[in-house]
Amino acid sequence: MKRASVLGIGPAEWQHSWDGLRAISSLMVGSALFGLAFGALVRDAGINPWAGLFGTMTVVAGASQIAIVESVRAGAPAIVSILTAILINARFALYSAALAPLWSAFPLKWRMGLAYLMTDQSAVVALRERDEPDPIRRRWFALGAALPFVLVWVLGTIVGLILGPVIPAAWQVGFIVPLMFIAVLVPGLQRPAELVTIAGAAAVVLLGHTWPFGLNVFVGIIAGMIAGASFEAWQEKRRAGAAATTAQPEPPELPDPAGDVP
Amino acid sequence: MSIWLIFLFAAIGTYLIRISGVVLLKDEERIPAPVRRALRMVGPAAMGAIIVNSLFLDHQEWREFGAWHIAAAVAIGVALWRRSQGWSMLAGAVAFAALIAAGL
Numbered sequence: 001m002k003r004a005s006v007l008g009i010g011p012a013e014w015q016h017s018w019d020g021l022r023a024i025s026s027l028m029v030g031s032a033l034f035g036l037a038f039g040a041l042v043r044d045a046g047i048n049p050w051a052g053l054f055g056t057m058t059v060v061a062g063a064s065q066i067a068i069v070e071s072v073r074a075g076a077p078a079i080v081s082i083l084t085a086i087l088i089n090a091r092f093a094l095y096s097a098a099l100a101p102l103w104s105a106f107p108l109k110w111r112m113g114l115a116y117l118m119t120d121q122s123a124v125v126a127l128r129e130r131d132e133p134d135p136i137r138r139r140w141f142a143l144g145a146a147l148p149f150v151l152v153w154v155l156g157t158i159v160g161l162i163l164g165p166v167i168p169a170a171w172q173v174g175f176i177v178p179l180m181f182i183a184v185l186v187p188g189l190q191r192p193a194e195l196v197t198i199a200g201a202a203a204v205v206l207l208g209h210t211w212p213f214g215l216n217v218f219v220g221i222i223a224g225m226i227a228g229a230s231f232e233a234w235q236e237k238r239r240a241g242a243a244a245t246t247a248q249p250e251p252p253e254l255p256d257p258a259g260d261v262p
Numbered sequence: 263m264s265i266w267l268i269f270l271f272a273a274i275g276t277y278l279i280r281i282s283g284v285v286l287l288k289d290e291e292r293i294p295a296p297v298r299r300a301l302r303m304v305g306p307a308a309m310g311a312i313i314v315n316s317l318f319l320d321h322q323e324w325r326e327f328g329a330w331h332i333a334a335a336v337a338i339g340v341a342l343w344r345r346s347q348g349w350s351m352l353a354g355a356v357a358f359a360a361l362i363a364a365g366l
Contacts, residue, residue, distance in 0.1 A: 027347070029348070030347060030348075030351065033351075047265055048265065048266075051264075051265045051266050051269065054266060054269055054270075055265075055269035055272075055273075058269055058270065058273035059269055059272050059273045059276055060273075060276075061276055063308055063309065063312060064272060064276065065269075065272075066312065067312065068265075068268055068269065068272060070315075072265060072268065074321075074322075078263035078267070078268050078271075081268050081272070082268055082271045082272050082275065085272035085275070085276070086272060086275040086276065086279070087304075087308075088304070088308040089272075089275070089276040089279055090279060090301060090304050091301055091304035091305050091308075092276065092279045092280045092282075093279050093282050093283065093301055094283075094298065094301040094302065094304075095280075095283070096279070096280055096281065096282050096283030096284050097282070097283035098283070099283060099284055100283040100284050103284045104284075108285070111281070111284045111285055112281060112285060114284070115277065115280040115281040115284055115285065116277060116280065118280045120305070170362070171362070172329075172330075172358075172362065174316065175329075175330055175333065175358050177312065177316045178312070178313045178316045178317045178330070178334055179333070179334065179337055179351060179354045179355065179358070180351070181309040181312055181313045182313060182334060182337045182338055182341060182350060182354065183337060183341060183347045183348075183350040183351040183354070184309060184347060185305070185306060185309040185310065185313070186337075186338050186341035186342060186350065187341045187342075187344075187345045187346055187347055187350060189306070189342075193303070194303070194306045197303045197306040197307050197310065198306050198307070198310035200307075201306075201307045201308075201310040201311040201314070202310055202311070202314040204311075205311050205314045205315050205319075206314060206318060206319075209318075209319050209322055209324075210322060214315075216315065217311045217312065217315050220307070220310075220311040220314075220315075221304070221307045221308050221311050222307075223307075224303065224306065224307030224310060224311060225300045225303045225304060225307045226300070228303035228306065228307065229296065229299040229300040229302075229303050232299060232303075233296075233299065
């Protein structure tokens with residue numbers, strides 16, 4: 001017997017979406033907890049909770065949202081807050097470029113919608129389908145991974161906004177910020193260039209701790225990127241020069257596969 | 263500028279970045295190699311900066327050594343050992359709760 005469509009979506013498309021959801025399911029708890037931490041941080045900073053929810057639903061990128069809240073709390077000019085957030089989110093350009101050939105057959109509204117839902121995790125999961133020949137399968141799989149992941153992030157934020165004021169200060173929920181980023185960043189670390197990047201960023205953040213408006217984070221990110229990229233370029237040049245016979249170009253890599261949440 | 267507008271402009275900028283490849287550029291190879299190389303480092307740079315800033319500083323002052331640093335060290339150790347987000351978060355959270363409960 002032929003199965004009926006639900007919500008105008010056929011059974012095959014539901015199955016593709018379900019496969020996408022399963023592929024990202026192990027990361028959903030992290031997304032919810034991180035949303036919760038962001039919501040609590042918004043309340044702790046004394047920011048209008050509706051504005052916090054607006055930020056979560058429009059920016060959809062946790063690290064940059066936290067940077068905005070922290071810089072606003074530090075009294076930074078708006079332009080510094082906005083540029084810091086955009087700098088942190090610049091990595092999406094690489095995901096977007098990597099996904100371009102996989103999504104080129106999708107209708108424009110699908111590409112624009114999926115781009116809005118793009119996170120580190122959903123991009124990496126969508127890229128796993130690069131060998132899948134059917135574009136319909138690819139787009140429903142991508143949606144099945146990306147949409148629930150963002151929904152969980154929004155729900156986590158709402159819970160954090162509601163519970164924020166009743167969470168005792170002694171619990172120091174702010175610790176979720178470094179903890180979450182440690183859990184996302186450290187397991188995926190493999191290349192020396194990444195360590196150089198982190199060391200460069202860390203040095204500037206600490207040396208610039210008296211700078212106003214949270215500028216130490218903004219400048220630290222740029223310094224880390226330059227340090228890591230320069231180190232990698234130097235490494236490649238050295239490798240190519242030392243062993244011309246064995247030197248092979250590395251395949252293009254994406255930013256940290258574990259990534260930000262969302 | 264109000265926080266609403268800050269979020270709005272950040273959202274617009276972020277969305278333009280997100281559609282840059284899939285709508286506008288359509289080819290990773292068209293991003294110049296040095297830019298591509300730098301973009302690969304954004305993740306570690308941004309996350310590293312935020313970790314260090316929140317762990318060692320508290321409103322521009324040095325954070326007193328204690329539960330934050332020890333629990334973070336536990337989370338990093340477990341992350342390197344198990345190479346797992348979940349185990350790293352769990353170990354860090356349990357260590358932090360225990361240290362806070364112990365009055366550290």
